[in-house]
Amino acid sequence: MNQIKKLLIIGFVWPEPNSSAAGGRMMQLISIFKQNGFEITFASPALDSDFMVDLSESGVKKVSIELNNSSFDDFIIELNPDVVLFDRFMIEEQFGWRVSENCPKAIRLLDTEDLHCLRTARQKAFKENRVFELHDLLSEEVAKREIASILRCDLSFIISEFEMKILKDVFKIDSGLLYYLPFLVYEMSEFDLLKLPLFEERRNFVFIGNFLHEPNWNTVQYLKETIWPLIKKQFPEAVLEVYGAYPSQKVLQLHQPKNGFFIMGRAADANEIVKNAKVVLAPIRFGAGLKGKLLEAMQCGTPSVTTTIGSEAMHANLSWNGFVTDDTELFAKKAIELYHDEKLWKQAQKNGVAIVNECYQLSKYSTALIAAINSLLNDSESHRLQNFMGSLLQHHTLKSTKYMAKWIEAKNKN
The missing domain is CATH 3.40.50.2000 (Glycogen Phosphorylase B;)
Structure with missing residues (x-):
């Protein structure tokens, strides 16, 4: 034995x-x-x-x-x-x-x-x-x-x-x-996507990340000061919900409901929040490793827009489940496109399933x-x-x- x-x-x-x-x-x-x-x-x-x-x-x-x-x-x-x-x-x-x-x-x-x-x-x-x-x-x-x-x-x-x-x-x-x-993670099928909230049932942009991690704090600052104003200019009704464990006072001070920028604090169930969001925004400017938030987005059937560093080593040679760009204007443009274009959004979802099965099984x-x-x-x-x-x-x-x-x-x- x-x-x-x-x-x-x-x-x-x-x-x-x-x-x-x-x-x-x-x-x-x-x-x-x-x-x-x-x-x-x-x-x-x-x-x-x-x-x-x-x-x-x-x-x-x-x-x-x-x-x-x-x-x-x-x-x-x-x-x-x-x-x-x-x-x-x-x-x-x-x-x-x-x-x-x-x-x-x-x-x-x-x-x-x-x-x-x-x-x-x-x-x-x-x-x-x-x-x-x-x-x-x-x-x-x-x-x-x-x-x-x-x-x-x-x-x-x-x-x-x-x-x-x-x-x-x-x-x-x-x-x-x-x-x-x-x-x-476990293998996914396109059938699994049918069990998730549909395009028309989802609302809002979302960012999620632990605030003890410096790249996450920097990302939220960047969203607030640079990218969000570009999105709001073209899409005035847009709402971004920022979730994350251990938010400091400087994070909480970014809360600005009248501008559609909500600091929500710790997520009771991150999976549930990402599943009901329409697009994940992650303009990460420095960091290392793999980004758990972006893999989670794929598993939740939620397309994402991120940077080269955000997507680094995450998707082999497969198409991203959304868009990857380091250009702020293009980032905002692609985020809005994904939010409104159901066909584009569904293709991004399918790309995510392919990445999960190829890279993380x-x-x-x-x-x-x-x-x-x-x-x-x-x-x-x-x-x-x-x-x-x-x-x-x-x-x-x-x-x-x-x-x-x-x-x-x-x-x-x-």
């Missing part, structure tokens, strides 16, 4: 699938491991939140852990996991050395979520009003930390094919350390993922022998991070 394998996930935060795409992705991963017989423990140093998912409903044990505290060593020795999944590189920095020291045989996986150094470098270039170049990444402080974390792990999940290319071409990472894993990726992890479990030694840079970094990080953490722990006790 096969022995049950233990998976420990160490989370940066507790999953909030209704607040962010990152929360949704984590629940997708949990579901895949659960269906393949893993016994899962989810640990995090984060405080509980009102909107975190109840992990026990998914059969996952929840454990609170502390940063810079040797109590984690006792916890992981007792748990003795076969696989450890770090949620974002910052968590690997904090706990990776402890895992390596106390459970050296455990397979170490990293879910990058998106390339933080890419998002940071693009944001910097945007704020400095210059064009982002790939070589900008090489001077990013966060890149050095993030790449070191990828090298220390046995396998890193990369959500975007564009980011896979960057890691191989710019940072020269061995492809054996990288695993392409986009968002994973759960069955296409989940079996291969588990096979890759089982392969690592069966032969981790030779895999690690081929990753000399990783073992070198592991050696030095273990020493430096270990003594820094022990110094902090001692300081906290005094």
Whole structure:
């Protein structure tokens, strides 16, 4: 009989699938491991939140852990996991050395979520009003930390094919350390579109996004100051509803009902809101990874208008479910066209179904993922022998991070 394998996930935060795409992705991963017989423990140093998912409903044990505290060593020795999944590189920095020291045989996986150094470098270039170049990444402080974390792990999940290319071409990472894993959803058919609200039943433009994420705040500012006035000029009755978790005061101040610009706050059910909207607007100017809001729009049969960065690595060579443009005038024009033209709108819907099935099909990726992890479990030694840079970094990080953490722990006790 096969022995049950233990998976420990160490989370940066507790999953909030209704607040962010990152929360949704984590629940997708949990579901895949659960269906393949893993016994899962989810640990995090984060405080509980009102909107975190109840992990026990998914059969996952929840454990609170502390940063810079040797109590984690006792916890992981007792748990003795076969696989450890770090949620974002910052968590690997904090706990990776402890895992390596106390459970050296455990397979170490990293879910990058998106390339933080890419998002940071693009944001910097945007704020400095210059064009982002790939070589900008090489001077990013966060890149050095993030790449070191990828090298220390046995396998890193990369959500975007564009980011896979960057890691191989710019940072020269061995492809054996990288695993392409986009968002994973169920297959759709055009029959599914018939169950959704019809063109004539839908109302309003919508934007949705977590406001703790800087690109989302920037997008809403851009909508309010630049794009929305162009839409209102040509379509005076237009209404835009902006939803998002954790809106700050500066976000709430953009609420302007007389101008058809509504800040709605957190969405009780994002899916329901997007399903009843006519067009999603997402003029994203910097960021990285894949945009969960745009995949959700496709699943809800809601066409979208976005930018090159918004659609980046999201649709293979297939036609977008709406329009992609970086030109503000054209953005407004296409948004209005999609809103009024039923034939155009329905074709965009069908494009979305094709993208979902081609690029994000759960069955296409989940079996291969588990096979890759089982392969690592069966032969981790030779895999690690081929990753000399990783073992070198592991050696030095273990020493430096270990003594820094022990110094902090001692300081906290005094």
